Amino acid sequence: MVEEKPKRCPNDCFNTTGNGGHGHCDLESETCQCYYGYEGHDCAEAYCPNNCTITGTFKEGFCNDDEKSCYCYPGYKGIGCEELVNCPHNCTKINHGICLNNGKCNCRPEF
DSSP states (O other): OOOOOOOOOGGGGGOOSSSOSSEEEETTTTEEEEOTTEESTTSOEESSGGGGOSSSSOOSEEEETTTTEEEEOTTEESTTSOEEOOOGGGGTGGGOEEEOTTSOEEEOTTO
16 A cells, blocks of 8 residues: 655745745645745745835835735835835925925925
């Protein structure tokens, strides 16, 4: 009697805790089905570092899955929206405008 080897995926799709990781294993095909923001045969490659947030609140940006990159909200920049853009007085002193990704203020019409 030949014992069948249990089916596995490469590196378990970086699902080291069993309830998360970078993807899940399709046991039938022994291939990884990567979660949003990851790709590769074992889902090890992140194309949106830290899911485009450094605080976990997603106020910095979001992952554009079609372009495989982060879209940073005004005031943030970097590959993973990890850098705060410095604008004069942060543009929000007395709510006069918002800080854009290029470091310039976009003032409200009345200012």
